[in-house]
Amino acid sequence: MECAATGLAAPWGPEMRPRGERRIIALADGGFDLLEAKTAVGVIRYAIDPVVAVVDHLHAGKRASDVVGVGDHIPVVATVGDALASHPDANTLLLGTAPRGGILPASWRAQIVQAMRAGLDVINGLHAFLSDDAELAPVAAECGVTIWDARRAPDAHRVADTRAHALAATVVLTVGSDCNVGKMSTALEVDALLRKRERTSVFVPTGQTGIMIAGWGTSIDEVISDFTAGAAEDLVMEAAKTATTKEDIILVEGQGSLVHPGYSGVTLSLIHGSAPDALILCHQSTRTQIRRYTLPIPSLADLVVLHGAMTAHVKPAPVIAISLNTYGMSEADAHAAVARATAETGLPATDPVRYGPAILADAVEAFAKARAATM
Amino acid sequence: MECAATGLAAPWGPEMRPRGERRIIALADGGFDLLEAKTAVGVIRYAIDPVVAVVDHLHAGKRASDVVGVGDHIPVVATVGDALASHPDANTLLLGTAPRGGILPASWRAQIVQAMRAGLDVINGLHAFLSDDAELAPVAAECGVTIWDARRAPDAHRVADTRAHALAATVVLTVGSDCNVGKMSTALEVDALLRKRERTSVFVPTGQTGIMIAGWGTSIDEVISDFTAGAAEDLVMEAAKTATTKEDIILVEGQGSLVHPGYSGVTLSLIHGSAPDALILCHQSTRTQIRRYTLPIPSLADLVVLHGAMTAHVKPAPVIAISLNTYGMSEADAHAAVARATAETGLPATDPVRYGPAILADAVEAFAKARAATM
Numbered sequence: 001m002e003c004a005a006t007g008l009a010a011p012w013g014p015e016m017r018p019r020g021e022r023r024i025i026a027l028a029d030g031g032f033d034l035l036e037a038k039t040a041v042g043v044i045r046y047a048i049d050p051v052v053a054v055v056d057h058l059h060a061g062k063r064a065s066d067v068v069g070v071g072d073h074i075p076v077v078a079t080v081g082d083a084l085a086s087h088p089d090a091n092t093l094l095l096g097t098a099p100r101g102g103i104l105p106a107s108w109r110a111q112i113v114q115a116m117r118a119g120l121d122v123i124n125g126l127h128a129f130l131s132d133d134a135e136l137a138p139v140a141a142e143c144g145v146t147i148w149d150a151r152r153a154p155d156a157h158r159v160a161d162t163r164a165h166a167l168a169a170t171v172v173l174t175v176g177s178d179c180n181v182g183k184m185s186t187a188l189e190v191d192a193l194l195r196k197r198e199r200t201s202v203f204v205p206t207g208q209t210g211i212m213i214a215g216w217g218t219s220i221d222e223v224i225s226d227f228t229a230g231a232a233e234d235l236v237m238e239a240a241k242t243a244t245t246k247e248d249i250i251l252v253e254g255q256g257s258l259v260h261p262g263y264s265g266v267t268l269s270l271i272h273g274s275a276p277d278a279l280i281l282c283h284q285s286t287r288t289q290i291r292r293y294t295l296p297i298p299s300l301a302d303l304v305v306l307h308g309a310m311t312a313h314v315k316p317a318p319v320i321a322i323s324l325n326t327y328g329m330s331e332a333d334a335h336a337a338v339a340r341a342t343a344e345t346g347l348p349a350t351d352p353v354r355y356g357p358a359i360l361a362d363a364v365e366a367f368a369k370a371r372a373a374t375m
Numbered sequence: 376m377e378c379a380a381t382g383l384a385a386p387w388g389p390e391m392r393p394r395g396e397r398r399i400i401a402l403a404d405g406g407f408d409l410l411e412a413k414t415a416v417g418v419i420r421y422a423i424d425p426v427v428a429v430v431d432h433l434h435a436g437k438r439a440s441d442v443v444g445v446g447d448h449i450p451v452v453a454t455v456g457d458a459l460a461s462h463p464d465a466n467t468l469l470l471g472t473a474p475r476g477g478i479l480p481a482s483w484r485a486q487i488v489q490a491m492r493a494g495l496d497v498i499n500g501l502h503a504f505l506s507d508d509a510e511l512a513p514v515a516a517e518c519g520v521t522i523w524d525a526r527r528a529p530d531a532h533r534v535a536d537t538r539a540h541a542l543a544a545t546v547v548l549t550v551g552s553d554c555n556v557g558k559m560s561t562a563l564e565v566d567a568l569l570r571k572r573e574r575t576s577v578f579v580p581t582g583q584t585g586i587m588i589a590g591w592g593t594s595i596d597e598v599i600s601d602f603t604a605g606a607a608e609d610l611v612m613e614a615a616k617t618a619t620t621k622e623d624i625i626l627v628e629g630q631g632s633l634v635h636p637g638y639s640g641v642t643l644s645l646i647h648g649s650a651p652d653a654l655i656l657c658h659q660s661t662r663t664q665i666r667r668y669t670l671p672i673p674s675l676a677d678l679v680v681l682h683g684a685m686t687a688h689v690k691p692a693p694v695i696a697i698s699l700n701t702y703g704m705s706e707a708d709a710h711a712a713v714a715r716a717t718a719e720t721g722l723p724a725t726d727p728v729r730y731g732p733a734i735l736a737d738a739v740e741a742f743a744k745a746r747a748a749t750m
Contacts, residue, residue: 157478159475160636162670224502224599225600225644226597259689261536262536262601262605262647264643265642267640268640268642269641270640272636273636273637309685313670313681314639
């Protein structure tokens with residue numbers, strides 16, 4: 001499988017309808033919202049293949065944009081059967097939510113079987129692998145369709161060895177105050193603008209949604225913890241085959257947060273394995289507590305200091321910009337949040353989805369230029 | 376399987392000769408030294424079952440203590456065959472090294488087969504699971520012996536949820552400046568002394584050697600990274616069934632280091648999952664660089680600050696004492712290293728193996744008493 005954007009071939013991947021030829025039904029039954037359905041929303045926003053319908057009986061009859069702010073022309077329907085009836089050209093079913101623990105909702109099984117019997121490939125981002133499933137895998141074989149478990153990590157048992165510490169290209173990692181605040185979107189938005197500016201820039205996917213969008217990558221949270229940093233290192237080394245000069249940029253999709261009680265280890269493995277030269281700190285402005293926990297989120301200034309401390313002793317990487325997610329805020333409140341972030345940290349800040357990523361891309365280019373001047 | 380020290384039953388474990396009835400041959404061929412063979416050395420020092428012989432042809436003819444400083448009466452022999460000949464009462468083969476990446480050395484296969492054919496159970500701490508091995512597993516079945524892959528983690532997919540944040544018992548975690556500096560030994564030494572002082576204290580094993588010694592636990596570096604903190608949390612909750620009051624102590628075996636490029640994510644998962652109230656910082660005094668890397672180890676004072684920063688936002692846990700490994704140093708140098716550690720950090724310090732763990736146990740008891748007074 002090849003990533004059209006970068007020419008990077010993934011070392012693993014399914015034989016299925018290729019990117020560019022998929023017409024996707026996104027199954028998000030019972031969970032089509034911005035918190036649970038970040039996979040569906042990410043694919044709607046950034047994938048090159050169209051999502052032709054979303055399945056969630058709770059929102060049937062609406063447009064996707066009514067629920068999640070994107071997808072003006074995408075109907076939400078009650079069942080996979082309804083989606084197949086209204087979109088007989090659909091050829092791919094995407095499981096579009098990320099339930100905690102990654103278990104397959106039992107109620108989805110019949111709908112997945114129905115889709116496979118209609119000839120659809122299945123793209124799955126859950127921890128639960130459908131291609132190992134005693135009920136679903138045989139149906140896929142019988143129907144001649146492919147199940148792609150995007151989270152299935154390569155069976156690499158490699159401890160990180162600082163190979164990514166001294167690349168020519170500038171490596172930028174998005175980090176965050178919590179899960180699901182915009183780390184992938186920020187990396188994708190900045191990457192796209194840099195390429196529009198005719199930079200060589202490579203987006204490095206580290207989670208299932210980024211992998212579905214870019215067509216390669218590793219879901220690093222699925223890797224055995226001793227080898228998680230090694231997996232992140234491998235991804236950056238793969239990107240460095242394309243981003244070869246000191247003018248080039250590698251934008252690594254962040255995961256979790258250093259202050260997340262459940263996922264902080266994934267985050268630190270990614271920081272030390274991908275060995276960034278600089279960080280973009282992402283935050284959702286309306287959020288004050290770690291989602292699903294009662295822990296307060298530290299101030300942006302404290303988070304800048306914390307990331308500086310955690311990178312200082314392995315490979316120093318300053319936070320060079322703040323990316324805010326101001327979804328749901330008024331224009332005045334969003335504007336004020338951006339101004340506050342800059343006042344608090346002294347760093348350039350913006351919401352790359354609301355205002356465009358130019359300020360963040362400018363910060364990356366300025367940093368890369370200064371870095372290149374010292375090489 | 377039950378841990379004699381605590382009465383804790385492990386929720387998983389093999390059917391093999393129980394603790395207390397094993398007579399162990401430790402296979403460490405080509406790697407019987409303090410760096411590679413920490414599993415063998417830990418079992419020699421702390422397990423209740425005797426190691427009757429060590430196999431390493433490089434040191435054949437010596438005593439274990441000649442090579443690693445412990446095991447005065449344990450001969451080192453060239454082959455498993457020699458060990459079986461001189462110790463026909465041996466009933467357990469323990470794979471005693473931890474090669475990087477955890478692969479089984481090819482040259483060991485014939486010796487493992489020979490041991491199984493002689494009726495020995497096999498205890499394995501490698502990432503590579505022998506009970507999945509196409510050659511070795513059938514031999515074990517044929518011979519009616521058991522392979523215990525101590526690193527095999529339970530198939531729990533649970534994200535940490537801060538359940539261990541508010542226990543009555545005081546939770547103390549050993550952290551370190553690097554791998555293999557004494558985190559397990561420190562926890563075991565302090566735990567043993569606290570129990571001798573008639574405290575209720577529970578040692579929580581988080582790695583293969585600790586598991587082999589205590590007979591329960593989870594090798595958390597073998598857990599999928601999204602669930603590593605959850606696995607650490609589960610272990611502490613298990614210990615909290617025994618350590619139930621505010622007078623009780625839970626001593627968690629640390630892993631890796633926050634400044635280790637390969638394993639830092641394991642460390643942070645353990646910190647945030649086990650949710651300690653206090654930390655003991657472990658360091659090998661002669662070491663200046665992360666082992667196998669060219670990265671300098673930060674000063675003890677910097678490490679105290681870093682651990683404070685990384686715990687502050689999730690559950691604050693001060694470093695309350697310094698545990699030094701002064702192996703190989705002269706008495707004068709060791710004494711000076713301890714004095715320097717206290718001068719640098721203002722904290723009590725000692726080498727618990729050389730001088731005994733009283734200073735560390737005192738620090739834990741004083742901390743627990745002060746904490747209990749506020750509850």
